[in-house]
Amino acid sequence: MTSALLKITVAGLALMAAGAATAAAPDARKAHEGMIVLDTHFDTPANLGRPEWNIMDRHVEATDGDQVDLPRMIDGGVDGGFFAIFTASGPRTSEGDRAARDFAIRRGVQIREMIAKHADTFSLAITADDAEAAVKQGKRFVFLSMENGYPFERDISLMSAFRSLGVTMMSPVHTKNNDLADSSTDKPEWNGLSPAGKAYVAEANRLGILIDLSHASDAVVRQTVALSKAPIILSHSGMRGVFDHPRNIPDAEAKLIAEKGGVIQINAFNAYMIATPKIPEREAALKELMAGFMSRANMSAQERRDLIARRKEIDARWPVPQATFDDLMKHILHAIKLVGIDHIGISGDFDGGGGIEGFRDITDFPKVTAALLKAGYKAEDIAGLWGGNALRVLRAAQVGAEPGTVPAIPFTN
Numbered sequence: 495m496t497s498a499l500l501k502i503t504v505a506g507l508a509l510m511a512a513g514a515a516t517a518a519a520p521d522a523r524k525a526h527e528g529m530i531v532l533d534t535h536f537d538t539p540a541n542l543g544r545p546e547w548n549i550m551d552r553h554v555e556a557t558d559g560d561q562v563d564l565p566r567m568i569d570g571g572v573d574g575g576f577f578a579i580f581t582a583s584g585p586r587t588s589e590g591d592r593a594a595r596d597f598a599i600r601r602g603v604q605i606r607e608m609i610a611k612h613a614d615t616f617s618l619a620i621t622a623d624d625a626e627a628a629v630k631q632g633k634r635f636v637f638l639s640m641e642n643g644y645p646f647e648r649d650i651s652l653m654s655a656f657r658s659l660g661v662t663m664m665s666p667v668h669t670k671n672n673d674l675a676d677s678s679t680d681k682p683e684w685n686g687l688s689p690a691g692k693a694y695v696a697e698a699n700r701l702g703i704l705i706d707l708s709h710a711s712d713a714v715v716r717q718t719v720a721l722s723k724a725p726i727i728l729s730h731s732g733m734r735g736v737f738d739h740p741r742n743i744p745d746a747e748a749k750l751i752a753e754k755g756g757v758i759q760i761n762a763f764n765a766y767m768i769a770t771p772k773i774p775e776r777e778a779a780l781k782e783l784m785a786g787f788m789s790r791a792n793m794s795a796q797e798r799r800d801l802i803a804r805r806k807e808i809d810a811r812w813p814v815p816q817a818t819f820d821d822l823m824k825h826i827l828h829a830i831k832l833v834g835i836d837h838i839g840i841s842g843d844f845d846g847g848g849g850i851e852g853f854r855d856i857t858d859f860p861k862v863t864a865a866l867l868k869a870g871y872k873a874e875d876i877a878g879l880w881g882g883n884a885l886r887v888l889r890a891a892q893v894g895a896e897p898g899t900v901p902a903i904p905f906t907n
Protein backbone atom coordinates (compact mmCIF):
# COMPACT_ATOMS: atom_id res chain seq x y z
CA MET A 495 0.00 0.00 0.00
CA THR A 496 2.67 2.44 1.08
CA SER A 497 4.90 1.64 -1.87
CA ALA A 498 1.94 1.95 -4.30
CA LEU A 499 1.11 5.37 -2.82
CA LEU A 500 4.74 6.38 -3.06
CA LYS A 501 4.80 5.34 -6.72
CA ILE A 502 1.72 7.47 -7.42
CA THR A 503 3.28 10.42 -5.63
CA VAL A 504 6.54 10.09 -7.55
CA ALA A 505 4.64 9.78 -10.83
CA GLY A 506 2.56 12.84 -9.87
CA LEU A 507 5.67 14.85 -9.06
CA ALA A 508 7.25 13.86 -12.35
CA LEU A 509 4.12 14.98 -14.17
CA MET A 510 4.12 18.28 -12.30
CA ALA A 511 7.77 18.81 -13.14
CA ALA A 512 7.08 18.08 -16.81
CA GLY A 513 4.17 20.52 -16.72
CA ALA A 514 6.32 23.21 -15.15
CA ALA A 515 8.98 22.73 -17.79
CA THR A 516 6.59 22.98 -20.72
CA ALA A 517 4.04 25.59 -19.64
CA ALA A 518 4.89 29.25 -19.29
CA ALA A 519 4.70 30.62 -15.73
CA PRO A 520 1.83 33.09 -15.16
CA ASP A 521 4.09 36.18 -14.98
CA ALA A 522 5.89 35.11 -18.14
CA ARG A 523 2.51 34.72 -19.84
CA LYS A 524 1.51 38.20 -18.73
CA ALA A 525 4.77 39.65 -20.06
CA HIS A 526 4.28 37.77 -23.33
CA GLU A 527 0.74 39.14 -23.74
CA GLY A 528 2.09 42.68 -23.39
CA MET A 529 4.47 42.30 -26.35
CA ILE A 530 3.86 42.60 -30.07
CA VAL A 531 4.54 39.00 -31.08
CA LEU A 532 5.09 38.13 -34.71
CA ASP A 533 6.59 35.39 -36.84
CA THR A 534 8.45 36.44 -39.98
CA HIS A 535 7.75 33.28 -41.96
CA PHE A 536 4.35 31.63 -41.95
CA ASP A 537 3.90 29.13 -44.78
CA THR A 538 0.21 29.02 -43.86
CA PRO A 539 -0.97 30.58 -47.18
CA ALA A 540 -0.31 27.17 -48.79
CA ASN A 541 -3.49 26.09 -46.94
CA LEU A 542 -5.65 28.93 -48.24
CA GLY A 543 -6.84 27.19 -51.38
CA ARG A 544 -7.85 23.99 -49.61
CA PRO A 545 -11.61 23.51 -49.96
CA GLU A 546 -12.46 22.91 -46.30
CA TRP A 547 -9.67 24.92 -44.70
CA ASN A 548 -10.50 28.07 -42.77
CA ILE A 549 -8.02 30.14 -40.76
CA MET A 550 -10.83 30.88 -38.27
CA ASP A 551 -11.07 27.17 -37.31
CA ARG A 552 -8.92 25.40 -34.74
CA HIS A 553 -6.74 22.65 -36.19
CA VAL A 554 -4.70 19.98 -34.44
CA GLU A 555 -1.02 19.75 -35.35
CA ALA A 556 -0.66 16.11 -34.30
CA THR A 557 -3.38 14.82 -36.61
CA ASP A 558 -3.76 17.31 -39.46
CA GLY A 559 -0.32 18.86 -39.48
CA ASP A 560 -1.49 22.50 -39.51
CA GLN A 561 0.35 24.85 -37.16
CA VAL A 562 -1.21 28.30 -37.53
CA ASP A 563 -4.83 29.48 -37.28
CA LEU A 564 -6.71 32.22 -35.44
CA PRO A 565 -7.67 30.23 -32.30
CA ARG A 566 -4.06 29.21 -31.81
CA MET A 567 -2.75 32.73 -32.58
CA ILE A 568 -4.87 33.79 -29.59
CA ASP A 569 -3.59 30.87 -27.46
CA GLY A 570 0.03 31.65 -28.37
CA GLY A 571 -0.31 35.40 -27.88
CA VAL A 572 0.63 35.92 -31.55
CA ASP A 573 -0.38 39.29 -33.01
CA GLY A 574 0.55 38.71 -36.63
CA GLY A 575 3.27 37.81 -39.05
CA PHE A 576 4.60 37.66 -42.55
CA PHE A 577 2.44 35.32 -44.61
CA ALA A 578 4.64 33.88 -47.34
CA ILE A 579 3.95 33.53 -51.01
CA PHE A 580 6.21 30.51 -51.40
CA THR A 581 7.02 29.45 -54.94
CA ALA A 582 8.79 26.11 -55.36
CA SER A 583 11.81 26.15 -57.67
CA GLY A 584 11.14 24.90 -61.17
CA PRO A 585 12.37 25.10 -64.76
CA ARG A 586 14.26 28.32 -65.51
CA THR A 587 12.52 28.81 -68.85
CA SER A 588 10.04 31.39 -70.14
CA GLU A 589 7.21 28.94 -69.46
CA GLY A 590 8.51 28.13 -65.98
CA ASP A 591 8.92 31.81 -65.11
CA ARG A 592 5.41 32.66 -66.33
CA ALA A 593 3.91 29.78 -64.35
CA ALA A 594 5.82 30.92 -61.24
CA ARG A 595 4.65 34.52 -61.73
CA ASP A 596 1.02 33.48 -62.14
CA PHE A 597 1.17 31.10 -59.17
CA ALA A 598 2.63 33.85 -56.95
CA ILE A 599 -0.01 36.39 -58.01
CA ARG A 600 -2.81 33.90 -57.28
CA ARG A 601 -1.34 33.10 -53.87
CA GLY A 602 -1.02 36.80 -53.07
CA VAL A 603 -4.66 37.35 -54.02
CA GLN A 604 -5.68 34.41 -51.79
CA ILE A 605 -3.96 36.07 -48.84
CA ARG A 606 -5.66 39.38 -49.62
CA GLU A 607 -9.02 37.61 -49.87
CA MET A 608 -8.41 35.89 -46.54
CA ILE A 609 -7.82 39.30 -44.92
CA ALA A 610 -10.82 40.91 -46.65
CA LYS A 611 -13.16 38.05 -45.71
CA HIS A 612 -12.24 38.40 -42.03
CA ALA A 613 -11.68 42.15 -41.91
CA ASP A 614 -12.90 42.36 -38.31
CA THR A 615 -10.14 39.98 -37.28
CA PHE A 616 -7.24 40.48 -39.68
CA SER A 617 -5.68 43.63 -41.06
CA LEU A 618 -3.29 44.02 -43.99
CA ALA A 619 -0.04 45.65 -42.92
CA ILE A 620 2.40 47.44 -45.20
CA THR A 621 4.33 49.38 -42.57
CA ALA A 622 5.37 48.82 -38.98
CA ASP A 623 2.86 51.55 -38.02
CA ASP A 624 0.09 49.49 -39.66
CA ALA A 625 1.04 46.49 -37.52
CA GLU A 626 1.06 48.54 -34.33
CA ALA A 627 -2.30 50.14 -35.24
CA ALA A 628 -3.85 46.71 -35.87
CA VAL A 629 -2.76 45.53 -32.41
CA LYS A 630 -4.29 48.63 -30.82
CA GLN A 631 -7.57 47.82 -32.60
CA GLY A 632 -7.46 44.25 -31.31
CA LYS A 633 -6.77 42.81 -34.77
CA ARG A 634 -4.08 40.45 -36.07
CA PHE A 635 -1.84 41.98 -38.73
CA VAL A 636 -0.83 40.25 -41.94
CA PHE A 637 2.24 41.24 -43.92
CA LEU A 638 2.76 39.62 -47.32
CA SER A 639 6.19 38.24 -48.16
CA MET A 640 7.70 36.23 -51.00
CA GLU A 641 9.93 33.22 -50.49
CA ASN A 642 11.94 32.69 -53.69
CA GLY A 643 12.47 35.29 -56.42
CA TYR A 644 11.66 32.74 -59.12
CA PRO A 645 8.40 34.58 -60.05
CA PHE A 646 10.38 37.74 -61.01
CA GLU A 647 13.84 36.34 -61.76
CA ARG A 648 13.83 37.43 -65.41
CA ASP A 649 11.66 40.52 -65.08
CA ILE A 650 12.68 42.68 -62.14
CA SER A 651 9.85 45.13 -62.99
CA LEU A 652 7.46 42.51 -61.56
CA MET A 653 8.82 43.34 -58.10
CA SER A 654 6.88 46.59 -58.37
CA ALA A 655 3.69 44.68 -59.27
CA PHE A 656 4.12 42.39 -56.28
CA ARG A 657 4.82 45.45 -54.14
CA SER A 658 1.46 46.86 -55.28
CA LEU A 659 -0.19 43.57 -54.28
CA GLY A 660 1.04 44.30 -50.76
CA VAL A 661 4.34 42.40 -50.57
CA THR A 662 6.83 44.04 -48.19
CA MET A 663 9.61 41.43 -47.96
CA MET A 664 11.16 39.29 -50.72
CA SER A 665 13.85 36.61 -50.75
CA PRO A 666 15.84 36.04 -53.95
CA VAL A 667 16.28 32.27 -53.83
CA HIS A 668 15.08 29.02 -52.23
CA THR A 669 16.74 25.59 -52.07
CA LYS A 670 17.94 25.62 -55.71
CA ASN A 671 19.94 28.27 -57.59
CA ASN A 672 17.98 30.59 -59.84
CA ASP A 673 18.72 33.48 -62.21
CA LEU A 674 19.16 35.87 -59.26
CA ALA A 675 21.38 34.08 -56.79
CA ASP A 676 23.01 30.93 -55.47
CA SER A 677 21.18 28.86 -52.89
CA SER A 678 22.89 27.71 -49.67
CA THR A 679 21.89 24.14 -50.59
CA ASP A 680 23.02 24.06 -54.24
CA LYS A 681 26.41 24.15 -56.00
CA PRO A 682 27.82 27.67 -56.65
CA GLU A 683 26.73 28.94 -60.06
CA TRP A 684 27.12 32.73 -59.78
CA ASN A 685 29.48 32.74 -56.78
CA GLY A 686 26.86 34.85 -55.04
CA LEU A 687 24.50 37.26 -56.77
CA SER A 688 24.03 37.18 -60.55
CA PRO A 689 23.88 40.51 -62.46
CA ALA A 690 20.05 40.21 -62.21
CA GLY A 691 20.44 39.52 -58.50
CA LYS A 692 22.35 42.80 -58.09
CA ALA A 693 19.47 44.54 -59.89
CA TYR A 694 17.07 42.83 -57.44
CA VAL A 695 18.98 44.36 -54.51
CA ALA A 696 18.86 47.84 -56.06
CA GLU A 697 15.16 47.51 -56.91
CA ALA A 698 14.33 46.24 -53.41
CA ASN A 699 16.11 49.28 -51.96
CA ARG A 700 14.24 51.59 -54.35
CA LEU A 701 10.86 50.09 -53.50
CA GLY A 702 11.50 49.82 -49.76
CA ILE A 703 11.24 46.03 -49.92
CA LEU A 704 12.90 44.26 -47.01
CA ILE A 705 15.52 41.84 -48.39
CA ASP A 706 15.27 38.37 -46.85
CA LEU A 707 18.32 36.15 -47.30
CA SER A 708 17.20 32.91 -45.64
CA HIS A 709 18.15 30.05 -48.02
CA ALA A 710 20.73 32.24 -49.85
CA SER A 711 24.40 31.18 -49.97
CA ASP A 712 27.01 32.74 -47.68
CA ALA A 713 28.47 34.64 -50.64
CA VAL A 714 25.02 36.10 -51.44
CA VAL A 715 24.76 37.27 -47.82
CA ARG A 716 28.19 38.94 -47.89
CA GLN A 717 27.62 40.60 -51.27
CA THR A 718 24.10 41.80 -50.45
CA VAL A 719 25.09 43.24 -47.09
CA ALA A 720 27.85 45.16 -48.87
CA LEU A 721 25.60 46.27 -51.75
CA SER A 722 22.29 47.03 -50.03
CA LYS A 723 21.56 50.52 -48.77
CA ALA A 724 19.16 49.06 -46.19
CA PRO A 725 19.66 46.43 -43.49
CA ILE A 726 18.55 42.89 -44.32
CA ILE A 727 16.70 40.11 -42.53
CA LEU A 728 16.97 36.34 -42.38
CA SER A 729 13.29 35.48 -41.94
CA HIS A 730 13.88 31.87 -40.80
CA SER A 731 17.41 30.54 -40.27
CA GLY A 732 19.60 28.70 -37.76
CA MET A 733 23.09 29.24 -36.42
CA ARG A 734 26.00 27.34 -37.98
CA GLY A 735 27.96 27.98 -34.78
CA VAL A 736 25.55 25.52 -33.12
CA PHE A 737 25.02 23.05 -35.92
CA ASP A 738 27.11 22.89 -39.11
CA HIS A 739 24.57 22.94 -41.94
CA PRO A 740 24.86 25.13 -45.07
CA ARG A 741 21.30 26.40 -44.48
CA ASN A 742 22.45 27.97 -41.18
CA ILE A 743 24.23 31.33 -40.97
CA PRO A 744 27.93 31.29 -40.00
CA ASP A 745 28.96 33.49 -37.08
CA ALA A 746 31.03 35.84 -39.28
CA GLU A 747 28.12 36.52 -41.67
CA ALA A 748 25.70 36.88 -38.74
CA LYS A 749 27.95 39.63 -37.38
CA LEU A 750 27.97 41.41 -40.77
CA ILE A 751 24.15 41.37 -40.84
CA ALA A 752 23.93 42.76 -37.29
CA GLU A 753 26.60 45.44 -37.89
CA LYS A 754 24.46 46.75 -40.73
CA GLY A 755 21.41 46.88 -38.44
CA GLY A 756 19.79 43.67 -39.66
CA VAL A 757 17.95 40.88 -37.88
CA ILE A 758 18.25 37.07 -37.80
CA GLN A 759 15.04 35.17 -37.02
CA ILE A 760 15.84 31.75 -35.55
CA ASN A 761 13.81 28.85 -36.98
CA ALA A 762 12.72 25.46 -35.68
CA PHE A 763 13.39 23.14 -38.62
CA ASN A 764 14.58 19.76 -37.38
CA ALA A 765 17.16 18.88 -40.05
CA TYR A 766 18.85 22.29 -39.70
CA MET A 767 19.10 22.17 -35.92
CA ILE A 768 20.72 18.82 -35.11
CA ALA A 769 22.38 15.97 -37.01
CA THR A 770 19.74 13.80 -38.71
CA PRO A 771 21.46 11.00 -40.62
CA LYS A 772 19.86 10.21 -43.97
CA ILE A 773 18.22 6.78 -44.06
CA PRO A 774 17.82 5.78 -47.74
CA GLU A 775 14.64 3.74 -47.16
CA ARG A 776 13.06 6.62 -45.22
CA GLU A 777 14.05 9.16 -47.89
CA ALA A 778 12.57 6.95 -50.61
CA ALA A 779 9.32 6.45 -48.67
CA LEU A 780 9.01 10.18 -47.95
CA LYS A 781 9.76 11.05 -51.57
CA GLU A 782 7.03 8.71 -52.73
CA LEU A 783 4.58 10.12 -50.20
CA MET A 784 5.45 13.75 -50.96
CA ALA A 785 5.38 13.33 -54.73
CA GLY A 786 1.93 14.88 -54.74
CA PHE A 787 2.56 17.29 -51.88
CA MET A 788 2.24 20.49 -53.92
CA SER A 789 -1.37 19.46 -54.44
CA ARG A 790 -1.82 20.32 -50.76
CA ALA A 791 -3.61 23.32 -52.27
CA ASN A 792 -6.55 21.06 -53.15
CA MET A 793 -6.48 18.53 -50.33
CA SER A 794 -9.58 17.81 -48.32
CA ALA A 795 -9.22 17.72 -44.55
CA GLN A 796 -9.45 13.90 -44.60
CA GLU A 797 -6.80 13.57 -47.34
CA ARG A 798 -4.51 15.78 -45.30
CA ARG A 799 -5.07 13.70 -42.14
CA ASP A 800 -4.30 10.55 -44.15
CA LEU A 801 -1.08 12.12 -45.39
CA ILE A 802 -0.03 13.06 -41.85
CA ALA A 803 -0.87 9.54 -40.59
CA ARG A 804 1.24 8.00 -43.36
CA ARG A 805 4.11 10.34 -42.57
CA LYS A 806 3.93 9.28 -38.93
CA GLU A 807 4.11 5.63 -40.01
CA ILE A 808 7.33 6.43 -41.90
CA ASP A 809 8.68 8.29 -38.83
CA ALA A 810 7.90 5.26 -36.63
CA ARG A 811 9.47 2.79 -39.02
CA TRP A 812 12.67 4.77 -39.72
CA PRO A 813 12.99 7.24 -36.82
CA VAL A 814 15.47 10.12 -37.02
CA PRO A 815 16.71 12.15 -34.05
CA GLN A 816 14.28 14.90 -33.03
CA ALA A 817 15.46 18.36 -32.02
CA THR A 818 13.97 19.56 -28.74
CA PHE A 819 12.99 22.90 -27.24
CA ASP A 820 16.44 22.94 -25.60
CA ASP A 821 18.07 22.72 -29.04
CA LEU A 822 15.98 25.68 -30.19
CA MET A 823 17.12 27.65 -27.13
CA LYS A 824 20.74 26.73 -27.92
CA HIS A 825 20.41 28.37 -31.36
CA ILE A 826 18.60 31.40 -29.89
CA LEU A 827 21.05 31.92 -27.01
CA HIS A 828 24.10 31.44 -29.23
CA ALA A 829 22.72 34.07 -31.63
CA ILE A 830 21.92 36.51 -28.80
CA LYS A 831 25.39 36.12 -27.27
CA LEU A 832 27.03 36.57 -30.68
CA VAL A 833 25.26 39.67 -32.01
CA GLY A 834 22.98 40.93 -29.21
CA ILE A 835 19.28 40.43 -28.56
CA ASP A 836 18.41 43.54 -30.63
CA HIS A 837 19.37 41.61 -33.76
CA ILE A 838 17.49 38.37 -33.10
CA GLY A 839 13.92 37.19 -33.63
CA ILE A 840 11.98 33.94 -34.00
CA SER A 841 10.22 32.05 -36.77
CA GLY A 842 8.99 28.49 -36.37
CA ASP A 843 8.88 27.96 -40.16
CA PHE A 844 5.41 26.68 -39.34
CA ASP A 845 3.31 25.09 -42.06
CA GLY A 846 6.57 24.91 -44.04
CA GLY A 847 8.29 21.96 -42.39
CA GLY A 848 9.11 23.59 -39.04
CA GLY A 849 8.21 22.19 -35.65
CA ILE A 850 10.26 20.17 -33.15
CA GLU A 851 9.67 18.42 -29.82
CA GLY A 852 8.23 20.98 -27.44
CA PHE A 853 7.76 23.61 -30.14
CA ARG A 854 5.10 22.12 -32.39
CA ASP A 855 2.92 25.10 -33.27
CA ILE A 856 2.35 28.77 -32.43
CA THR A 857 0.79 27.95 -29.06
CA ASP A 858 4.33 27.14 -27.88
CA PHE A 859 5.60 30.72 -28.40
CA PRO A 860 5.12 31.78 -24.72
CA LYS A 861 7.61 29.09 -23.71
CA VAL A 862 10.42 31.05 -25.38
CA THR A 863 9.45 34.15 -23.40
CA ALA A 864 9.48 32.11 -20.17
CA ALA A 865 12.87 30.56 -21.01
CA LEU A 866 14.44 33.94 -21.81
CA LEU A 867 13.05 35.55 -18.65
CA LYS A 868 14.46 32.61 -16.70
CA ALA A 869 17.82 33.13 -18.43
CA GLY A 870 17.82 36.69 -17.08
CA TYR A 871 16.77 38.70 -20.14
CA LYS A 872 14.59 41.76 -19.61
CA ALA A 873 10.99 41.82 -20.85
CA GLU A 874 11.66 44.92 -22.99
CA ASP A 875 14.52 43.12 -24.78
CA ILE A 876 12.39 40.01 -25.27
CA ALA A 877 9.69 42.26 -26.76
CA GLY A 878 12.25 43.35 -29.34
CA LEU A 879 13.03 39.74 -30.14
CA TRP A 880 9.34 38.92 -30.63
CA GLY A 881 8.48 41.85 -32.89
CA GLY A 882 10.25 45.14 -32.28
CA ASN A 883 13.44 44.12 -34.06
CA ALA A 884 11.69 42.87 -37.19
CA LEU A 885 9.51 45.98 -37.33
CA ARG A 886 12.60 48.17 -36.88
CA VAL A 887 14.39 46.56 -39.82
CA LEU A 888 11.22 46.86 -41.97
CA ARG A 889 11.05 50.58 -41.11
CA ALA A 890 14.71 50.97 -42.03
CA ALA A 891 14.12 49.29 -45.41
CA GLN A 892 11.13 51.54 -46.14
CA VAL A 893 12.60 54.82 -44.95
CA GLY A 894 15.20 54.79 -47.71
CA ALA A 895 12.69 54.00 -50.48
CA GLU A 896 12.09 56.32 -53.40
CA PRO A 897 9.29 58.74 -52.41
CA GLY A 898 5.86 57.40 -53.32
CA THR A 899 6.89 53.75 -53.44
CA VAL A 900 5.71 52.89 -49.93
CA PRO A 901 2.15 54.18 -50.02
CA ALA A 902 -0.44 53.75 -47.35
CA ILE A 903 -2.47 50.56 -47.64
CA PRO A 904 -3.55 50.49 -51.29
CA PHE A 905 -7.04 49.15 -50.63
CA THR A 906 -9.15 48.90 -47.52
CA ASN A 907 -8.07 45.30 -47.10
Ligand SMILES: [Zn+2]
Pocket residue numbers: 641708709730843846
Ligand atom coordinates in the same frame (compact mmCIF):
# COMPACT_ATOMS: atom_id res chain seq x y z
ZN1 LIG B 1 12.14 28.25 -46.14
